[in-house]
Amino acid sequence: MNIIETKNLTKYYGKSLGIIDVNLSVAEGEIFGFIGPNGAGKSTTIRTLLGLIYPTGGSATIFGKDIIKFGPEIKEEVGYLPSEVFYYDDMKVIDLLKYSGSFYKRDRSVIDKRIKELAGIMDLDLTKKIDDLSYGNKKKVGIVQGLLHQPKLIILDEPTGGLDPLMQQKFFDLLKEENEKGVTILFSSHILSEVQKLCDRVAIIKEGRIIKVQRISDLIEKNYKRFKLQTAAKAEPENISIDGVSDLKIEGTTVSFLYKGPINEITKKLASLDLTDLWAEEPDLEEIFLHYYQKED
Amino acid sequence: MNVFLRELRAHRTALIFWCIGMFAMVGSGMGKYAAYESSGTSVNTLVRQLPRAVQIILGMGSFDLSKAIGFYGVLYLYLIVMATIHAAVLGAEIISKEERDRTSEFLFAKPVPRTKVITAKLLAALANMIVLNLVTLVSSIWVVDYYNKGGRPVTGDIVALMAGMFFLQLIFLSIGMSIAAIRKKPKSAASIATAVLLATFILSVAIDINNKLEFLKYLTPFKYFDAQDILPDGRLDLGYVALSGGIIIVLLAVTYRFYAKRDLSI
Numbered sequence: 182m183n184i185i186e187t188k189n190l191t192k193y194y195g196k197s198l199g200i201i202d203v204n205l206s207v208a209e210g211e212i213f214g215f216i217g218p219n220g221a222g223k224s225t226t227i228r229t230l231l232g233l234i235y236p237t238g239g240s241a242t243i244f245g246k247d248i249i250k251f252g253p254e255i256k257e258e259v260g261y262l263p264s265e266v267f268y269y270d271d272m273k274v275i276d277l278l279k280y281s282g283s284f285y286k287r288d289r290s291v292i293d294k295r296i297k298e299l300a301g302i303m304d305l306d307l308t309k310k311i312d313d314l315s316y317g318n319k320k321k322v323g324i325v326q327g328l329l330h331q332p333k334l335i336i337l338d339e340p341t342g343g344l345d346p347l348m349q350q351k352f353f354d355l356l357k358e359e360n361e362k363g364v365t366i367l368f369s370s371h372i373l374s375e376v377q378k379l380c381d382r383v384a385i386i387k388e389g390r391i392i393k394v395q396r397i398s399d400l401i402e403k404n405y406k407r408f409k410l411q412t413a414a415k416a417e418p419e420n421i422s423i424d425g426v427s428d429l430k431i432e433g434t435t436v437s438f439l440y441k442g443p444i445n446e447i448t449k450k451l452a453s454l455d456l457t458d459l460w461a462e463e464p465d466l467e468e469i470f471l472h473y474y475q476k477e478d
Numbered sequence: 479m480n481v482f483l484r485e486l487r488a489h490r491t492a493l494i495f496w497c498i499g500m501f502a503m504v505g506s507g508m509g510k511y512a513a514y515e516s517s518g519t520s521v522n523t524l525v526r527q528l529p530r531a532v533q534i535i536l537g538m539g540s541f542d543l544s545k546a547i548g549f550y551g552v553l554y555l556y557l558i559v560m561a562t563i564h565a566a567v568l569g570a571e572i573i574s575k576e577e578r579d580r581t582s583e584f585l586f587a588k589p590v591p592r593t594k595v596i597t598a599k600l601l602a603a604l605a606n607m608i609v610l611n612l613v614t615l616v617s618s619i620w621v622v623d624y625y626n627k628g629g630r631p632v633t634g635d636i637v638a639l640m641a642g643m644f645f646l647q648l649i650f651l652s653i654g655m656s657i658a659a660i661r662k663k664p665k666s667a668a669s670i671a672t673a674v675l676l677a678t679f680i681l682s683v684a685i686d687i688n689n690k691l692e693f694l695k696y697l698t699p700f701k702y703f704d705a706q707d708i709l710p711d712g713r714l715d716l717g718y719v720a721l722s723g724g725i726i727i728v729l730l731a732v733t734y735r736f737y738a739k740r741d742l743s744i
Contacts, residue, residue, distance in 0.1 A: 194741075228744065231586070233742050234744075254589065255589075256587060256589040263584075266584075267580035269488070269579070270579075280480060285588075285589060326584070
């Protein structure tokens with residue numbers, strides 16, 4: 182059974198576009214990346230899944246249950262960290278977390294213990310007032326708040342903003358630990374290196390539509406290579422351009438491009454050139470991603 | 479239960495100030511009665527010399543101002559204005575503040591249906607209104623009784639007036655809540671609710687000044703529980719009680735329906 186399943190999920194805000202025909206399926210135990218630039222529809226999709234806004238078309242299920250009919254029941258097992266965290270300013274951190282915990286049908290003592298544990302890991306002072314916290318610390322409250330009831334599905338919307346690299350690492354370790362226990366994670370981000378570090382599969386969204394769903398490993402290893410060449414004489418584009426070459430840049434005798442396709446085809450082509458040096462590297466996701474967007478434009 | 483307790487705590491300080499204000503209003507208002515009375519002039523003669531419109535705007539109507547309860551009848555108008563402002567703003571804000579403070583994304587990602595949140599907030603608002611009403615009731619009975627030397631007992635009259643005030647509080651609470659439930663822009667809910675309050679209040683004054691507008695009296699809750707109608711026999715008009723009940727039920731139904739169905743503004 183898929184943990185999240187959406188079928189042509191569509192959301193219009195009045196006439197302006199939110200998301201169109203989003204089809205996603207996230208399997209149990211998966212860390213699923215959801216990536217796209219700001220305004221592409223990531224938050225809209227997530228908020229629709231959580232029942233904060235209602236779809237104008239299509240449907241979705243979480244744990245096999247319809248998101249609209251069984252919203253509260255589903256959310257019993259969902260932990261959510263929004264991209265921007267806002268809490269009741271007059272509350273202390275510990276009171277907010279206990280308030281958050283009070284919504285779940287769980288043993289209070291278990292939740293209290295988990296709050297202390299998570300606050301310890303994230304280095305969060307529980308006695309402070311929400312109002313006095315820095316942005317990064319509010320984010321930590323958000324993380325603890327999202328995990329304190331030990332949910333089966335964690336939904337993260339741009340979760341790392343405001344966290345320093347050390348905290349980010351701790352947070353990712355925490356997520357991996359949860360994932361090893363069988364927890365499914367939906368991780369939305371516009372920062373590709375995070376997704377690359379953490380996720381098994383990734384959906385790429387642009388202007389409200391899912392362009393592609395792929396394994397991270399496929400994206401990185403199997404399909405794409407980043408080539409850099411040093412040629413003896415000034416290279417001409419037609420000497421390199423074959424099917425599968427993209428992002429071709431030629432600056433004097435330095436050439437670089439992305440290649441997707443049979444590796445023999447490109448080496449044959451390159452053999453005809455007078456090379457002084459050659460690098461073939463794994464491109465990072467950032468490059469592939471950029472390439473997707475450029476191609477679509 | 480958690481949302482209910484949370485709301486009680488969030489409104490505690492404000493409620494204390496409202497109660498102090500209400501008590502001060504009753505105390506200082508009736509203090510003026512003492513001043514008139516001791517000056518020896520007949521308040522009634524003095525007031526009757528004012529133009530009728532001024533008398534009406536000041537809420538003096540046809541009360542017997544030489545009696546403590548008559549004077550209190552005038553003061554009642556100011557008390558219900560205070561109580562309804564409290565109710566309208568409370569109703570609008572208790573719903574809209576989650577969106578205004580952007581905590582709705584936190585709250586509604588929890589396993590709690592929106593209708594349940596509304597119920598908790600409604601109950602918390604009711605508790606606040608009941609406290610304010612009881613504080614007004616007790617301080618009114620105490621203060622009016624203090625000045626009511628030898629007059630007939632006033633407790634029954636004041637209880638009837640406060641019952642009327644409670645209906646008005648309920649009406650304006652549900653006006654505030656329903657506006658906040660319908661409006662997607664959370665910041666404007668309280669100001670629209672107070673604008674409705676002001677408009678209906680002005681209408682009630684206009685009806686008093688101009689008898690030809692009498693047929694509009696059903697449009698303004700301020701005409702439902704007028705002290706001039708209640709005081710003679712200490713009874714509420716049951717027709718208006720039923721009308722109030724109807725309005726409250728419809729507005730609360732609107733509140734539940736719209737808030738559960740609409741997109742939250744985040």
